[in-house]
Amino acid sequence: MNMIVCVKQVIDPEAPPATFKIDTSTNQVVPPAGMSPVIDPYGEYAVEAALKIKDAVGGKITAISLGTNQLRDVVKKPLSMGADELVLLEDEAYDGGDSFSTAFALAAVIKKIGEYDLILCGREASDWNAGQVGSGIAEILGLPSITLVKKIDVADGKARIERLTSDGYEVIEVSLPAVVTVSNEIGEPRYPTIKGIMGAKKKDPTVWTPADVGLDPAQIGAAGRKTKMLKLFQPAHEGQVEIIEGESPEESAANLASKLREAKIF
Amino acid sequence: MADNKGVMAYCEVADGKLAAIGAELLGGGRKLADDLGEELVAVLVGSGVSGLVQEAIALGAEKVYVVDDELLKEYQADSYVAAMEKVAMQAMPRIIMLGQTNVGRDLAPRLAFRLGTAASLDCLELAIDADSKALLQTKPVYGGNAYAVFTTEYYPQVVTARVKSMQPLERDDSRKGEVINVDAGLDASAIRTRVVEKVVEEVEGIKLEDASIIVSGGRGIGGADGFKQLEELAKILKAAVGASRPPCDNAWVPAGLQVGLTGKIVSPDLYIAIAISGSSQHMSGCSGSKNIVAINKDPEANIVKQARFAVIGDWKKIIPAFTEKIKELMAG
Numbered sequence: 001m002n003m004i005v006c007v008k009q010v011i012d013p014e015a016p017p018a019t020f021k022i023d024t025s026t027n028q029v030v031p032p033a034g035m036s037p038v039i040d041p042y043g044e045y046a047v048e049a050a051l052k053i054k055d056a057v058g059g060k061i062t063a064i065s066l067g068t069n070q071l072r073d074v075v076k077k078p079l080s081m082g083a084d085e086l087v088l089l090e091d092e093a094y095d096g097g098d099s100f101s102t103a104f105a106l107a108a109v110i111k112k113i114g115e116y117d118l119i120l121c122g123r124e125a126s127d128w129n130a131g132q133v134g135s136g137i138a139e140i141l142g143l144p145s146i147t148l149v150k151k152i153d154v155a156d157g158k159a160r161i162e163r164l165t166s167d168g169y170e171v172i173e174v175s176l177p178a179v180v181t182v183s184n185e186i187g188e189p190r191y192p193t194i195k196g197i198m199g200a201k202k203k204d205p206t207v208w209t210p211a212d213v214g215l216d217p218a219q220i221g222a223a224g225r226k227t228k229m230l231k232l233f234q235p236a237h238e239g240q241v242e243i244i245e246g247e248s249p250e251e252s253a254a255n256l257a258s259k260l261r262e263a264k265i266f
Numbered sequence: 267m268a269d270n271k272g273v274m275a276y277c278e279v280a281d282g283k284l285a286a287i288g289a290e291l292l293g294g295g296r297k298l299a300d301d302l303g304e305e306l307v308a309v310l311v312g313s314g315v316s317g318l319v320q321e322a323i324a325l326g327a328e329k330v331y332v333v334d335d336e337l338l339k340e341y342q343a344d345s346y347v348a349a350m351e352k353v354a355m356q357a358m359p360r361i362i363m364l365g366q367t368n369v370g371r372d373l374a375p376r377l378a379f380r381l382g383t384a385a386s387l388d389c390l391e392l393a394i395d396a397d398s399k400a401l402l403q404t405k406p407v408y409g410g411n412a413y414a415v416f417t418t419e420y421y422p423q424v425v426t427a428r429v430k431s432m433q434p435l436e437r438d439d440s441r442k443g444e445v446i447n448v449d450a451g452l453d454a455s456a457i458r459t460r461v462v463e464k465v466v467e468e469v470e471g472i473k474l475e476d477a478s479i480i481v482s483g484g485r486g487i488g489g490a491d492g493f494k495q496l497e498e499l500a501k502i503l504k505a506a507v508g509a510s511r512p513p514c515d516n517a518w519v520p521a522g523l524q525v526g527l528t529g530k531i532v533s534p535d536l537y538i539a540i541a542i543s544g545s546s547q548h549m550s551g552c553s554g555s556k557n558i559v560a561i562n563k564d565p566e567a568n569i570v571k572q573a574r575f576a577v578i579g580d581w582k583k584i585i586p587a588f589t590e591k592i593k594e595l596m597a598g
Contacts, residue, residue, distance in 0.1 A: 013409055013527060017546050017568045020411040029408060041528055099375070100384035124387075126527055128407050128414075129550070131387045132375035135343075139379035144458035145343055147372045160462075165368050166280075166475065168467035172342075173460045184528040185521070226384040230402070231415040235553075241573050243565070249579040250587035256559065256577050257591035265536050265557050266479060266503060266592075 001059030007043035042122025079200035080192035101224030103136030150185035287365030294432030323443035409550030477506035486541025544569030
């Protein structure tokens, strides 16, 4: 089984909301000072899904990550968890992309890697919450895709996959190669072992520029976007809250209930 | 692009019925179509769905495209993307709206890429720019810490709208409309996935996604026993019970109750957050709620800042009194 897992480096989504800042002049998020970025949580679930398959039937896992200023200690996490190879797409030309140009670049890299049975992505990334890259890769490569995946079993060139539905899940059979996007129901990502961390330290990632993968800079990053962001803003909450008071907690509670009734909220 | 006209609402069918999201999209789509001075069309895809045409018209569609085929009995990306591609190529709409459901979030990006563009998923607001007529697509990003307004210069503009973010129209059965049947032209061998089993997981009480009120607890609830009190309140309010991540991680409640980035995304009328601090991860699941009420001992907690009403104090004292008063008000 040759597996390719797409991950990305993001601002830590567990960071306190108060540290979240936008530079409105550039429409960009300012990374919080003193806080290390992390691998996107859903990307970690995708790595875990691949590792579970490797545990069961063996195979090779190649993680790929696209971006600039990727901290090695961060993007090497899939390696320390148990992935075999790491490919980084690092070049300014990849910057400022949307789902379309990102999927386009990732698909080109996957084609260059050439050998794959299963491509795994997170169901969405915690920064732009776009939820499209996995499906996009499938379209570009002409592969079947299954999203919102909670379990994968592989046997005889086929995968048996559990996909979340609104009231449970469905079991889907698909021939390989295929693309899956993984949800958190797959199970908690494992912690890197000491051996894994030591191994990852020694391993150098492969770094590919657009030219290395035969990509025209006009097709990727900001130049290859199909969507345009007009505005990025923080919703205003300050000063909106009404604190309901009372002589005692019990009275405050009763006052809250009355207030909600008055406002016809229930 | 100049050739693309009209607003298309993809109306999901579930158990032979029009799903609620379809009515919501037609309501929201009606307004966009009126602002554009263009038509609103509905799309029905499935097997045996022709009987739902009149309902789609009564809910605001001027035309209904129907793709009815045995091979479309179950949702599968391969067959549904192909069917929708055919409809889109025939109708050439300016906008295609889908719901942010397990089907819509699977179908929308594949369809958009097939049509040579990208989609915007999970939009909370859709509006037409008066000058350019572009669709302004507002969606939460960074787990609801921020909102972004996107537009696309490639047509059709494909979006999904969050469930309950739009109001359906009053059903009016006197409305008239046109039906256009589209031949799916599917080849069974082109469908590379096969649904072998559907498993329904019974949930006790009201499902989180369907609830108009949610009573949700966080780390401060302290254990499974605490959640029993929340369940009692929920029962009275006909609400669903939710939780932030720590209670799920600690198995005080089933993992399926988690609201947040790595859980359910909900948008009820009322979200009562009890002993929840309001991390970004959690807020991304509930920031679409119409009213958030925070019950928290920390006045500086993020959830308090984002709430409409808050009571500062110990939930163990507040919830019993709150529950009693609610009971009294509902009885009276």
